[in-house]
Amino acid sequence: MPTRQRLKELMISELMLDMTADDIGDDTPLFGPAGIGLDSVDALQLVVMIEKNFNFKMADQDQAKRILQSVSTIAEALDQKAAA
Amino acid sequence: MSRNILITGANGALGLALAEYFFTKEADCRVFLGVRERRERAEELATRFPGRADLITLEITSPEAWKTALAEIEAKTGALGVLINNAGFHEDALLANMSQDQWSRVLDANLNAVFHGCQAVLPAMMRQRQGRIVNIASLSAISSPAGQTNYAAAKAGVIGLTQSLAKESARMGITVNAVCPGYIEGGLPADWTPEHLKALKMQLPMRRFAKPSEVAAAVFFLASAEASYITGTALKIDGGML
Numbered sequence: 001m002p003t004r005q006r007l008k009e010l011m012i013s014e015l016m017l018d019m020t021a022d023d024i025g026d027d028t029p030l031f032g033p034a035g036i037g038l039d040s041v042d043a044l045q046l047v048v049m050i051e052k053n054f055n056f057k058m059a060d061q062d063q064a065k066r067i068l069q070s071v072s073t074i075a076e077a078l079d080q081k082a083a084a
Numbered sequence: 085m086s087r088n089i090l091i092t093g094a095n096g097a098l099g100l101a102l103a104e105y106f107f108t109k110e111a112d113c114r115v116f117l118g119v120r121e122r123r124e125r126a127e128e129l130a131t132r133f134p135g136r137a138d139l140i141t142l143e144i145t146s147p148e149a150w151k152t153a154l155a156e157i158e159a160k161t162g163a164l165g166v167l168i169n170n171a172g173f174h175e176d177a178l179l180a181n182m183s184q185d186q187w188s189r190v191l192d193a194n195l196n197a198v199f200h201g202c203q204a205v206l207p208a209m210m211r212q213r214q215g216r217i218v219n220i221a222s223l224s225a226i227s228s229p230a231g232q233t234n235y236a237a238a239k240a241g242v243i244g245l246t247q248s249l250a251k252e253s254a255r256m257g258i259t260v261n262a263v264c265p266g267y268i269e270g271g272l273p274a275d276w277t278p279e280h281l282k283a284l285k286m287q288l289p290m291r292r293f294a295k296p297s298e299v300a301a302a303v304f305f306l307a308s309a310e311a312s313y314i315t316g317t318a319l320k321i322d323g324g325m326l
Contacts, residue, residue: 041252041255048211
């Protein structure tokens, strides 16, 4: 399964989102009213989810902020790590 | 599925009752009895439940000690399913006469230790997406008696921590609750005279103190699968005192 699709499905199940993968655009902001509307608790869960499922550990909060912008930014970070 | 349970302050009256309650009611659980120097009663309890009880030395005010203890538990039996922050003590004085040390010791043991414990167990509980934390607060958190500014503040802080952490961890399958016991048999200051205890009982609606097992029963329920939709609560167990 492509990384973006897998991320969306994991987000829906782990963050208990009442939506489908099709409702989440690749570049839709994850946080804030203009996007999906995730909050700081979701951010913490995302960090754990990514570590558990992709073995990718965020180095610090700044990196987490940069990566957790959208499904695309997360997927790009994961793909970069896989290619390294 | 068998669960690993860690109870701090396991050599005290309530800690022992909590452990015994879990041993009796949850046949396949394994209980880690957190102790410090005083451990003789916990050791005796452990001999009665061979293979199901482990004593673990834990200085609850040290984040490093928590890490070490949890690593030991995980190496032995896997991740912790239940944490009961029970250890604590009071050191009463009127605020006008209270030393900085008296204030700090009580805050460290009763509030900061709960912070350290919760922070230590959360990563594994988050990865498992399940967990139960029960914090033993006190009726003093609500009644705020004179002479207990340190203890009442610490225990009120425990309730605040409980409610806030409950919101942070709810979506991760982790519940965080507190209980607020009143007077418990076996947990009262040794220097209270029989006359004082008698007078105290006369003021209580039930005219008796709680049995440790009555507090343990409530904690057991909050730690059970059946309490899955209860989080952030602070349950009074006071025989109607407040």
